[in-house]
Amino acid sequence: MPALIATEAQAAWGCIGTPELLSHRENAVFAVTLPDGARAALRVHRVGYKTIDEIAAELALCDALAAAGFPCPRGQRTKAGDWIWQGPGAAVASVVTWVEGAPLGQGDAPLPSNAPALYEALGALLARLHTASPALDRAPGRKGWDLDGLTGPEPIWGRYWESPILSEAEASMMVRARDVARDRLQELTPAAQVPLIHGDALRENVLVTEQGLALIDFDDCGPGFRLYDVATALTQSLDEPCLPDLRDAVLRGYEDVSPLGAAERAALPLLSMLRSFCALAWVMPRYPSGHPKGPLYKARALRAAEAVLAGEDFLSVRR
Numbered sequence: 001m002p003a004l005i006a007t008e009a010q011a012a013w014g015c016i017g018t019p020e021l022l023s024h025r026e027n028a029v030f031a032v033t034l035p036d037g038a039r040a041a042l043r044v045h046r047v048g049y050k051t052i053d054e055i056a057a058e059l060a061l062c063d064a065l066a067a068a069g070f071p072c073p074r075g076q077r078t079k080a081g082d083w084i085w086q087g088p089g090a091a092v093a094s095v096v097t098w099v100e101g102a103p104l105g106q107g108d109a110p111l112p113s114n115a116p117a118l119y120e121a122l123g124a125l126l127a128r129l130h131t132a133s134p135a136l137d138r139a140p141g142r143k144g145w146d147l148d149g150l151t152g153p154e155p156i157w158g159r160y161w162e163s164p165i166l167s168e169a170e171a172s173m174m175v176r177a178r179d180v181a182r183d184r185l186q187e188l189t190p191a192a193q194v195p196l197i198h199g200d201a202l203r204e205n206v207l208v209t210e211q212g213l214a215l216i217d218f219d220d221c222g223p224g225f226r227l228y229d230v231a232t233a234l235t236q237s238l239d240e241p242c243l244p245d246l247r248d249a250v251l252r253g254y255e256d257v258s259p260l261g262a263a264e265r266a267a268l269p270l271l272s273m274l275r276s277f278c279a280l281a282w283v284m285p286r287y288p289s290g291h292p293k294g295p296l297y298k299a300r301a302l303r304a305a306e307a308v309l310a311g312e313d314f315l316s317v318r319r
Contacts, residue, residue: 002028002044009093012078012085039098056083071214101207116249123253130226133196145224151182158281177305181270231271273304
């Protein structure tokens with residue numbers, strides 16, 4: 001079905017040839033060819049995940065970032081001048097420019113030997129994004145990775161403590177850890193939050209290019225805690241033996257661009273834990289019952305909750 005939608009949608013941009021499916025996670029992403037021969041990425045958006053206004057705001061933000069020199073895709077307007085193509089029913093598609101490069105890594109594969117150097121560069125890249133964000137127009141309607149988006153009654157990716165694979169005791173522990181995080185995050189200064197973070201800085205969304213690192217897939221961008229982006233990058237590596245090295249490297253790169261206070265640095269494990277909570281909520285409606293991803297995400301979330309309740313910085317533990 002996404003392939004049929006992509007074939008129909010690409011005509012709005014005057015694309016030529018047959019769309020090539022690249023990935024199908026949140027959205028179905030296709031490589032397409034623009035009229036001038038340039039390669040681009042066409043996304044068939046997951047129905048119900050983002051509104052038309054949210055998608056358009058994302059594309060406008062990326063366009064502004066790219067115009068200012070930040071390494072990310074630019075939104076491409078249709079021949080009619082629109083950011084979005086709307087097809088039959090709820091079908092929605094958009095196109096962004098192609099960024100040539102290889103992913104920093106894959107979530108289920110070991111990192112390369114130069115991972116600390118790459119994470120130091122990633123820290124600097126994220127800080128550049130956050131430093132640029134106050135100059136951008138605030139994205140209308142974009143959900144935030146802020147206190148309520150992470151710990152409120154309706155978190156951005158769902159009520160993680162109600163995951164069906166949690167026992168009553170496990171859910172209760174997650175709620176206690178969530179409340180600890182909420183109390184401590186409330187103590188941070190306003191500088192800890194910015195108008196725009198990426199929201200999903202996974203290895204797959206960081207490309208290693210000839211010019212350096214670039215960020216792609218701003219589908220989850222919005223206002224939020226700036227170190228949530230750093231926490232997301234680290235949470236994917238909780239089982240890596242070099243986790244403390246990655247933590248030190250990404251923070252070193254970040255602070256080369258933008259300084260951090262002691263309290264904000266100390267909140268990094270809390271944000272990593274909350275990312276693991278949100279990921280548990282994200283995975284449950286997307287995988288069938290019994291899928292191995294569920295127990296994996298659950299174990300990661302519970303391990304983080306236990307550490308936070310015990311007052312331990314689990315990002316500094318070498319496995």
